[in-house]
Amino acid sequence: MPAQAASIRAEDPTRRVLKDVFGYDDFRPGQATVIEALLAGRHVLAVMPTGAGKSLCYQVPALVKGGLTIVVSPLVALMQDQVAALRLAGVAADTINSSLDREANVAAWRRVASGQTRLLYLAPERLMTERMLDALSRLDVSLIAIDEAHCISQWGPAFRREYEDLAQLRGVFPQVPIIALTATADEATRGDIEARLFAGRAETLVLGFDRPNIKLAMETKQDSKRQLLRFVERHPGKSGIIYCLSRRKTEEMAAFLEKNGVRALAYHAGMSKEAREANQNAFMSLSGVVMVATIAFGMGIDKPDVAYVFHTDLPGSLEAYYQEIGRAGRDGRPAEAHMLYGAGDIRTRRMFIDEEDTSPEHKRRAHRRLDTLIGYCETAHCRRQVLLGYFGEEAKACGNCDNCLDQAPRADGSAEGRIILAAVAQSGERFGAAHVIDIL
Template identity: 90%
Template sequence: MRTSTAGIPAEGRDPKRRVLQDVFGFDDFRPGQADVMEALLAGRHVLAVMPTGAGKSLCYQVPALVLGGLTIVVSPLVALMQDQVSALRLAGVAADTINSSLDRDANVAAWRRVASGQTRLLYLAPERLMTDRMLDALARLDIRLIAVDEAHCISQWGPAFRREYEDLAQLRDIFPKVPIIALTATADETTRTDISARLFADRVDTLVLGFDRPNIKLAIEPKQDSKRQLLRFVERHPGRSGIVYCLSRRKTEEMAAFLEKNGVTALAYHAGMSKEAREANQNAFMTLSGVVMVATIAFGMGIDKPDVAYVFHTDLPASLEAYYQEIGRAGRDGRSAEAHMLYGLGDIRTRRLFIDDEDASSEHKRRSHGRLDTLIGYCETAQCRRQVLLGYFGEEAQPCGNCDN
């Protein structure tokens, strides 16, 4: 008879705890995970808002293995899908992805495994999932669970709205008996309400598990000479990995070249680079230590490098949600990390122009200006920054002692 790490016979253990321990090697659930899993296993839809590093993936991976059959995971990025599939396979879980980066033979082989019932979790981008051909083929299979990762992408009020996510609203009608879980680390109340309405027609259990990342020190300084300010900051963290965000592609390349010239291992990343160059730089950042990635916001979603020591903004982000999401890439190993931003009046003018030039409704522009005002308030506050940041997401906090105020 097999026994768990807790010494309880395997047959006597709760099925989700058995999977957690035997497959993933964890002794216990993190806060909120068990509640999310129980709701899914009871057949209910769930919207889970959990801070970065809280173990969102396990919230659907464990129920997928308890339920059997096939779980569909919707993910916006090829790199993220590949990482998750590789990690699951290392744990002995039959996982597959069908995506544009694989050749036709690899995708056909993956589909054969799915159709024959071998695959437990299938990772798909939303635009591939929501084709008539894919939906017809999946409708003939034993689908037990659907997970939508980075769910803020479905909300037009979120920091990273993606039109290809809109069609996912059809899933509840196409698969009426299948529980759906939507997961995000970044959703204020307006965004949560929008996700609930669009994806679930407001029939959903919403679980918000706190936004605080207490190990990240928050600081903002007036922008004067951004290159020199960045170099001074980076030199305080010798040999550590960090992410530097810039507003434009040109500035990204200039800042990376400037750091390199001053003895810092720095790489650039933006949407104007070739796919091969972007992938090479991302792989170097993920696998080597002490690399500084200088990037536009094209870099980041799904980046799960635990030892990022800092996130440095050379320019104002788009909103407080975008800022929260971007700084959340630091300190995932639990060690102390820093989020440092340069803030200047020129940034505000640029952001206002971006909003006004957007091809969007006047209501959307009004809300975007409101969000920018909130971010400016955060930059200019004399209060504890963590109190202001968490307050925006509806969470109360005491002064943290880990910010520049």
């Protein structure tokens, strides 16, 4: 068998790279399909769950094809982590970014220009300058990879305007295959990425969204500090991420946990860069640290032993929720996603949407997305079925969510529903909920 495996690797350069460079014997589901399409020169949109091995989908063909692969990434820390890991594997990788001094960036560019570098990591802002595009167009660019591709879509949970310009890449590099990768994209977001980035000409691969090792649970918000402390105390010595809606609440919750003997750190965009980096480094390198953060913390965070993600407030959408809970249980061990949910959260989220400087259509979609999230919170059915169904995936009852494990009693509300609808109709469909309640 070993001789046969060695023979297969000798015949298949992708498997040879997979084994000799990265140390894996076989591809995970979907990887080989994506790699085959890229090596054939086709564009690909790959939607793969966290932990499915998205990076190998472009790193392997980059080494098989030769030439230069450009990797677009939204975060400096993520770029530096990827480059460090590749260099440890013996791969010539570089990044040019704002955190490096001019001398380091110049040295990196010289390696790129001389053909030494196989993978170059850039932020979209730096890539899409006229000077950088002109310089790169003179080199042997063989592949372009766009990570966190949901940032391209205005319908996605983390739209970034600097990603919009990436649509120009297919014109600047007409013969170069492009791969867009994300773990979070519903049908509307996928369609938007395909239209913007590929003008509709791309192969789309959507793998399963399920993370069965994560237990899903919801709790009515009452005393959020005490509820949080009770939950954290059930996971002593474990690393976790706690998401809060505001910077002030982030600091309050971190201080509250510290006061109660939990090693907790805060992270939000209002902190200095040095403080954020220090707290992130502590979280990533130490075990048993709890990070209390706004959504400024998360994209690209790859800490395998995160035992739980706790939302003290309602997230912005079901996509955002899925992306945030995906930071738990990356080591495959049992993990928990726990959310507190209250009517005040809904009012706050509605207000955020209405105050956004966006088009009426964008606001309508945002309200519909929020409605879907509220439906997920209030469902009496298996939460995993509802969550996966939103992404177009069918599933059986999971046995690993609060509704499956502790089913609430149900009652037929048809009669009450008819009375409510009759009251709405007979009052002229002109009044809000409070007046209809008064009538009833």
